[in-house]
Amino acid sequence: MESIPILHMGDFLLVTIQTDMHDQIALDLQNNLSKSIVQTGARGVLIDISVMDIVDSYIARVIGNIAQMSRVLDAETVLAGMQPSVAMTLVEMGVTLAGVRTALNADKGMAMLRKISGSD
Amino acid sequence: MRTKVWQCYVRSPGATSLSDTSNDEIAPIQQESDILWIRQLVQEYAAELGFNSLDQTKLVTAASELSRNTLIHGGGGEMIIAKIQTERQRGLRMIFEDRGPGIKDIDQALTDGFTTGEGMGLGLGGAKRLVNEFEVAERDGGGTIITVTRWA
Numbered sequence: 585m586e587s588i589p590i591l592h593m594g595d596f597l598l599v600t601i602q603t604d605m606h607d608q609i610a611l612d613l614q615n616n617l618s619k620s621i622v623q624t625g626a627r628g629v630l631i632d633i634s635v636m637d638i639v640d641s642y643i644a645r646v647i648g649n650i651a652q653m654s655r656v657l658d659a660e661t662v663l664a665g666m667q668p669s670v671a672m673t674l675v676e677m678g679v680t681l682a683g684v685r686t687a688l689n690a691d692k693g694m695a696m697l698r699k700i701s702g703s704d
Numbered sequence: 705m706r707t708k709v710w711q712c713y714v715r716s717p718g719a720t721s722l723s724d725t726s727n728d729e730i731a732p733i734q735q736e737s738d739i740l741w742i743r744q745l746v747q748e749y750a751a752e753l754g755f756n757s758l759d760q761t762k763l764v765t766a767a768s769e770l771s772r773n774t775l776i777h778g779g780g781g782e783m784i785i786a787k788i789q790t791e792r793q794r795g796l797r798m799i800f801e802d803r804g805p806g807i808k809d810i811d812q813a814l815t816d817g818f819t820t821g822e823g824m825g826l827g828l829g830g831a832k833r834l835v836n837e838f839e840v841a842e843r844d845g846g847g848t849i850i851t852v853t854r855w856a
Contacts, residue, residue: 606736669761677830
């Protein structure tokens with residue numbers, strides 16, 4: 585079973601979610617991310633979902649968990665690239681993704697991370 | 705067989721029941737990969753019915769929520785999908801059936817809003833908002849039958 589790769593870029597970690605994550609992959613991602621944050625001292629995590637055209641409440645929960653876990657480890661999380669139809673569907677469902685900052689794309693996401701983590 | 709039906713919306717008058725449709729399809733929900741297949745299936749049906757891209761996203765997302773619910777909380781089951789037709793409109797109907805423990809408190813499950821990080825999140829409340837008709841029934845002999853419909 586493949587796991588989602590975590591890229592290390594300076595002070596930040598970058599994760600691209602491309603497919604539906606089922607339980608084990610999601611758990612592995614959360615575990616691997618927390619280890620990476622500690623090992624690298626990363627100040628922020630960028631989660632890129634620009635390729636995802638369906639995001640259900642399960643995925644939203646995983647993303648929320650990652651954001652919470654990162655915060656505990658003193659790192660910020662930014663969710664980048666949410667497709668408009670995904671955003672509208674999540675809003676209509678009542679999924680709030682509370683505590684997760686969002687950015688239009690990965691570029692803006694990185695800029696946001698630099699700003700809020702005080703790097704640069 | 706159904707007992708104890710919670711009906712959240714009024715059906716459109718003249719809607720045909722599922723048994724009247726000739727073109728329904730059954731998809732098993734026994735493992736995670738079945739959810740992916742169901743998403744594809746629902747997207748195809750929705751596109752054929754002429755739903756726009758946003759509505760297709762909503763239908764696929766609702767199907768994802770409900771099939772995951774069937775798998776995780778219902779112990780597995782199946783989805784029946786059909787195009788339905790009344791005099792005035794056509795739509796997509798999906799029925800999610802399992803033989804699991806049932807839902808203890810349906811009212812609560814339906815009114816539960818959910819945010820990320822909350823434990824329960826049966827996904828019913830969210831899915832309910834993405835369709836026009838939403839019906840939860842307790843299955844005779846145990847289990848749950850959830851029927852949803854969206855009009856094109």
